[in-house]
Amino acid sequence: MTALIRLRLTGLTRTGRAIAPILGGLAIIGIIYGGGPARPTEAYGLAAIVLFPVLAWLTKILLDVEPDTQRQLSVVLLGSWRREILAGLLAAGIASLPVVGLSLLLPWIIGGVTLSNGGPSLLPALLLGLWAHLIAVPPAVALGALSSRVIAVSAGRAAAVLAGGVVLVLVLGIPGSPVPWLAPPLLSVAHTLADIQVRAAPMLPFTGWALVWTGVVLVGYGWLRRTRT
Amino acid sequence: MRLSGVWFRYARRDPWVLSDVSVKIEPGEIVVVQGHNGAGKSTLLQLAAGVLHPVKGRVTDRPHWVGWVPEHFPAEQPFTVDRYLRAMAAVAGLPETEASSAVQIWSHRLGLVQFRQTRLAELSKGTAQKVGLAQALLVAPDLLILDEPWEGLDAATRDQVPEIVNEVVHRGGSVFVSDHRGETARLPGATQWTVEEATVTAQTPEGVAPWIIEIEVPAADGPATLSKLKADGHDVVRVKDQRAARHAAEAEEPA
Numbered sequence: 062m063t064a065l066i067r068l069r070l071t072g073l074t075r076t077g078r079a080i081a082p083i084l085g086g087l088a089i090i091g092i093i094y095g096g097g098p099a100r101p102t103e104a105y106g107l108a109a110i111v112l113f114p115v116l117a118w119l120t121k122i123l124l125d126v127e128p129d130t131q132r133q134l135s136v137v138l139l140g141s142w143r144r145e146i147l148a149g150l151l152a153a154g155i156a157s158l159p160v161v162g163l164s165l166l167l168p169w170i171i172g173g174v175t176l177s178n179g180g181p182s183l184l185p186a187l188l189l190g191l192w193a194h195l196i197a198v199p200p201a202v203a204l205g206a207l208s209s210r211v212i213a214v215s216a217g218r219a220a221a222v223l224a225g226g227v228v229l230v231l232v233l234g235i236p237g238s239p240v241p242w243l244a245p246p247l248l249s250v251a252h253t254l255a256d257i258q259v260r261a262a263p264m265l266p267f268t269g270w271a272l273v274w275t276g277v278v279l280v281g282y283g284w285l286r287r288t289r290t
Numbered sequence: 291m292r293l294s295g296v297w298f299r300y301a302r303r304d305p306w307v308l309s310d311v312s313v314k315i316e317p318g319e320i321v322v323v324q325g326h327n328g329a330g331k332s333t334l335l336q337l338a339a340g341v342l343h344p345v346k347g348r349v350t351d352r353p354h355w356v357g358w359v360p361e362h363f364p365a366e367q368p369f370t371v372d373r374y375l376r377a378m379a380a381v382a383g384l385p386e387t388e389a390s391s392a393v394q395i396w397s398h399r400l401g402l403v404q405f406r407q408t409r410l411a412e413l414s415k416g417t418a419q420k421v422g423l424a425q426a427l428l429v430a431p432d433l434l435i436l437d438e439p440w441e442g443l444d445a446a447t448r449d450q451v452p453e454i455v456n457e458v459v460h461r462g463g464s465v466f467v468s469d470h471r472g473e474t475a476r477l478p479g480a481t482q483w484t485v486e487e488a489t490v491t492a493q494t495p496e497g498v499a500p501w502i503i504e505i506e507v508p509a510a511d512g513p514a515t516l517s518k519l520k521a522d523g524h525d526v527v528r529v530k531d532q533r534a535a536r537h538a539a540e541a542e543e544p545a
Contacts, residue, residue: 064377071368127364127367129364130364133358134358134425137340137358138382142340
């Protein structure tokens with residue numbers, strides 16, 4: 062399975078198709094930071110929200126980069142469609158990590174954050190920012206997988222799943238929503254991190270919430286993949 | 291490997307491509323599946339390979355190592371032949387040294403040596419098909435599934451296919467081949483299956499005595515029935531005119 066993960070990551074980098082979403086996402090984050098230096102935790106909470114559609118799109122690109130027949134060949138060679146699915150999801154998760162790193166680094170490079178506005182000191186702020194970004198990765202990978210070609214089949218349907226999924230996550234997840242649990246807790250995390258008094262966000266419940274949401278979406282993805290290799 | 295009561299269709303509202311198919315392939319057996327375009331040959335092969343899953347029914351006793359050569363090799367990939375084959379060997383679980391050795395052996399046998407540093411997308415269709423064949427053989431398969439293996443290959447490689455098939459069979463493996471070009475003669479002794487109207491019919495392997503089935507039709511339908519049987523590829527062994535036979539029998543009876 063490691064070999065398949067490596068092959069898919071190599072395919073992604075060699076085709077260069079990942080550049081557009083990554084540059085687009087980082088540009089939007091850059092624009093957000095252009096409003097003046099913010100507290101790192103506040104900035105990172107917002108950046109994680111922006112990163113969500115970027116990572117979902119990146120996942121879709123990674124899963125779609127190989128031809129359908131090649132994916133089927135991988136199923137035969139691995140002897141298991143479940144392992145092929147897992148390899149795709151893990152590859153998408155790994156591909157997300159450099160983007161998370163860039164997103165954490167970017168505000169310091171362009172002067173979008175400052176520690177002089179109060180809030181946590183550098184290390185706790187960085188750790189909270191990293192956590193906010195990391196809990197966006199599994200839900201983004203799950204949504205990206207649902208919009209991949211093997212499930213969505215047509216480009217139009219894939220775009221509808223991806224864009225519709227992102228809009229729903231933002232609308233349903235907004236603080237005060239009657240059904241916030243229908244979306245991963247990205248907006249709730251950003252809201253919590255925007256608090257100047259934040260020292261340690263309720264990391265465990267939010268992490269659990271994000272993982273449960275991801276699990277539910279991935280069960281649906283796996284169920285659909287039973288008949289779609 | 292056994293397919294038991296297998297039903298398959300690609301979407302809920304689609305017609306069944308295969309309905310209630312129950313067949314088995316024994317170790318050491320070669321099965322050639324025939325049928326017109328769109329009959330469901332590739333679907334049957336993909337069910338056997340594990341690429342498709344039955345909507346109803348079960349596929350059991352699938353051997354551990356399956357080599358599948360799809361009808362069209364997916365050449366639109368950003369790898370050289372060498373990089374691709376090494377990666378496929380690694381995906382199959384071969385350690386690096388064994389992978390390297392397997393790639394070298396099959397590159398030589400299938401005439402891919404000069405293309406090892408060529409990108410897959412730049413290969414001719416025939417050479418890409420050879421890469422497809424090579425990836426299925428990197429690990430000696432217990433079940434080799436070849437979807438139209440003669441399609442697009444040059445004469446030299448077409449001649450190699452029966453040789454490769456026999457090697458798999460001599461190791462105790464099975465081979466499952468689809469063929470619509472009538473190349474079956476290259477695999478003497480193979481069991482013949484026909485896919486037609488969503489069902490699979492197994493014919494007797496060459497060298498085994500065929501069945502002789504007597505049928506009775508009204509005399510007026512005789513010529514048309516004969517033509518249909520011949521058109522369907524049956525050998526008409528004998529035609530008996532019952533009236534003539536009855537007259538002869540009556541004439542012999544004592545008054």
